[in-house]
Amino acid sequence: MALTQMALDSLDFDATIALAEKVAPHVDILEIGTPCIKHNGIKLLETLRAKFPNNKILVDLKTMDAGEYESEPFYKAGADIAVVLGVSDIGTIKGVIKAANKYGKKAQVDLISVEDKVAKTKEVVAAGAHIIGIHTGLDQQAAGQTPFADLAAIAALNLGVDISVAGGVKAATAAQVRDAGATIIVAGAAIYGAADPAASAAEITAIAHG
Numbered sequence: 001m002a003l004t005q006m007a008l009d010s011l012d013f014d015a016t017i018a019l020a021e022k023v024a025p026h027v028d029i030l031e032i033g034t035p036c037i038k039h040n041g042i043k044l045l046e047t048l049r050a051k052f053p054n055n056k057i058l059v060d061l062k063t064m065d066a067g068e069y070e071s072e073p074f075y076k077a078g079a080d081i082a083v084v085l086g087v088s089d090i091g092t093i094k095g096v097i098k099a100a101n102k103y104g105k106k107a108q109v110d111l112i113s114v115e116d117k118v119a120k121t122k123e124v125v126a127a128g129a130h131i132i133g134i135h136t137g138l139d140q141q142a143a144g145q146t147p148f149a150d151l152a153a154i155a156a157l158n159l160g161v162d163i164s165v166a167g168g169v170k171a172a173t174a175a176q177v178r179d180a181g182a183t184i185i186v187a188g189a190a191i192y193g194a195a196d197p198a199a200s201a202a203e204i205t206a207i208a209h210g
Contacts, residue, residue, distance in 0.1 A: 001178075001208070001209050001210070002177070002178045002182050002183050002184060002185045002208040002209070003028040003029060003056075003183065003184045003185070003208065004026075004027045004028050004029070004184075004185050004186075004187065004201070004204055004205040004208045004209075005027065005028065005029035005030075005031050005058065005164065005166075005184055005185065005186040005187070006020075006023050006027040006029070006030055006031060006186075006187060006188070006191055006192075006201060007031045007033050007060075007166065007186055007187070007188035007192075008020060008030060008031060008032055008033055008036055008192075009033040009035060009036055009188055009192070010036060010192075011035060011036060011039040011040070013040050013043075013044060016032075016036060016040070016044065017044075017047060017048070017051070019192055019197060020048060020051070020052065021051070022197050022198045022201075023191060023197050023198055023201040024051075024052045024054075024055050025198075026198055026201035026202040026205055027055070027191075027201050027204075027205055028055065028056060028205070029055065029056040029057070029058055029080075029081070029184065030048060030052060030055045030056070030057050030058070031057075031058040031059075031060055031186065032044060032045060032048070032057065032058070032059050032060065033060050033188070034060045034061070034062050037059050037060065037061065042073060042074065042077050045057065045059060045074060045077050045078060045079055046077050046078065049077065049078035049079075056080040056081065057078060057079050057080050057081070058079065058080065058081040058082070058083065058108070059074045059079045059081070059082050059083070060083045060110075061074065061082050061083055061084070062083055062084075062085050062110060063082070063083065063084040063085060063088065063092060063096055064084075064085050064087075064088045064092065065088065065089070065092055066092070066095070067084055067088070067091070067092040067093060067094065067095025067096040067097075067098075067099070068095030068096065068098050068099045069095070070096075071084070071095070071096045071099045071100070071107075072099040072102070072103075075099055075100060075102070075103040075105045076103065079105065080105050080106060081100075081105065081106045081107070081108050081130075081131065082096060082099070082100065082105070082107060082108070083108045083109075083110050083133060084096040084107060084108070084109055084110070085109075085110050085112070085113075086109045086110055086111045086112070086114040086117075086120045086124065087112075087113055087114055090123065090124075090127065093107075093109060093124055093127060093129065094127050094128070097127060097128045097129060097130075100130065101128070106130035106131055106162075107128075107129055107130055107131070108129070108130065108131035108132070108133045108164060109121075109124045109129045109131070109132055109133060110133040110135050111132065111133060111134055111135060111150065111154075112133075112135040112136075112137050112140075113137075117134075117150055117153065117154060118153055118154065118157065121154055121157060121159065122157065122159070125159045125161050129161065130161060130162065131161060131162040131163070131164050131184065132154055132161055132162070132163050132164065133164045133165075133166065134147045134150045134151050134154060134163065134164065134165045134166070134167075134182075135147070135164075135165075135166045135167055136150075136166070136167025136168065137167065140167070141167055141168045145167075146167065146168065147165050147166070147167045147168075147169075147177075148176070148177075148180060151163065151165055151177065151180045151181060151182060152180060152181070154181070155180060155181025155182075156181075162183045162184055163181055163182050163183050163184070164182065164183070164184035164185075164186060165177050165182040165184070165185060165186060166186035166188070167186075168189075168190075169185055169186060169187050169190065169204075170187065170190035170204070171190065171200070171203050171204050171207060174187075174204050174207040174208055175207050175210070178207065178208055178210075185204065185208045187200075187201070187204050190204065191204070
């Protein structure tokens, strides 16, 4: 079984809330995507936290420096997961992990643009990372990349941490991602681009939970 995560990528505050209202009952984790959190700030997190007490909330900060200092206000405001870049200094990663542990929350290390993903995963798990994020970015997807090879390599390490997979995942590939070892399946465009986002979210979640 895997959890589902919905990426909220709009810059529009009200549109983000409206979409979350449609999909929140059908997903496990609401993700405030990087452009969205940069544009709307911590107020959006606070609003989502108040409206959706039953969902986990991830803020995709993509922290690159000042890990503890940057992430702590978001954990304090109700984020369950904050994201730090794997290409950042190990001290930065440890800072986010420290803040997460202080609030009983989780730190996710995003492997986007990390060259040796296996080595980095071993390093950050040893440092206490809770979730490894295998992330095929929008620009990488446009170039034809997929997350499957990276997922297979990370899952084979069997390190006992959650593995999140993002990057073009849809209903047709959700089972493949789940069976390959992902414990969190992230869908964005497959949900918000659908004619019925709630139905699409429910379909993907049924597959993930299966």
